[in-house]
Amino acid sequence: MLWAKVKKMDFLLIAVVFILSIFGLMMVYSASFPIGEMYYNSGNYFFVKQLQWLLISMVFFILAALINPALYARWSPALVMLSFILLIAVLLPSIGVERNYSQRWISIGGFLFQPSEMVKISMVIYFASIYAKKQAYINHFVQGVLPPVIILLIVFLLILSQPDLGAAGIILAACGIIVTCSGVKMRHLLLLGSVAAIGIVYFAFSSAYRLNRLTSFRNPFEEFSEGGYQLANSLLAINSGGIMGNGIGNSVQKLGYLPEAHTDFIMAITIEELGAAGLLIVFACYMIILFRGIFIAKQLSNSFYQLLAIGMTFLIMIQAVINLGAISGLLPITGVTLPFISYGGSSIIMMMICAGILVNLSAKREN
Structure with a gap:
């Protein structure tokens, strides 16, 4: 029975996910070599750690791809509760770890864990589950639409408290897409969208630091000494890459000029070394x-499976769009990593x- 399920899985999707992951591992090695030598006396430092994480993540991928997907709906209340606990815990001084003026991490056995990453998946599972159950009264705003949105609002505010506008925005957008695909009335969608937009604008303008961070991408070279430093160096890296790049390992910006070269801005280094060809791949x-x-x-008939597949797909894609938009100056820099690569x-x-769940659902297709 297990083999029959494996045979129905989307092998093209599996192949693409692993191509991106191996490609990311290669670029982490290239982008992090100088900083590894500088701070840890080993250019392989970040490569080895990323390889360890990738091997661990493969185990999670296999588990997510093989378990009964109906269990995700059953687990959704527990996942939401765990999300609340972790998001509150990360804000406690004795538990949360602060870096770069943000308290987003929890240290577990010497490893840093970012709860908001888990919360992204938990909220997508919860929204897919709850809106699949509410199909009978999806047109009723108070009964069918509003209750999950209140949970989302609490999660959103807790993540903003870290602060982490990038993660909060990703969760909001992914859950919003699930709500849209669930069949909610247009006027209800417009109401929810308007409230969300007002809240985000208020949050952005309530702090001079956040406002500067969100607006400096418009003129990075004019604000080079303030909020435009990262983006300016990212654009220099991208411009230097041209069509075919300067060759793997030959980035200049990774030599201490571009902060977060192996994390948020790894694609800028990729373009500098592999050019537009690397970006195209x-x-x-x-x-x-x-x-x-x-x-x-x-191709799925089960409404929960449909909404879950949409949610997982766009959870990956929204993060990719935000990251690529940030490194190219099309969107503000919010500290969002590039899926499978950073x-x-x-x-x-x-x-x-996310990918494992999507592959799991591919085996449930009727055609």
């Missing part, structure tokens, strides 16, 4: 994930779980 892989995810959702244990594990 990554973009093509993400497009395959997008179209396969939508294709899988359309360095980071929490990120690679959670993205692999």
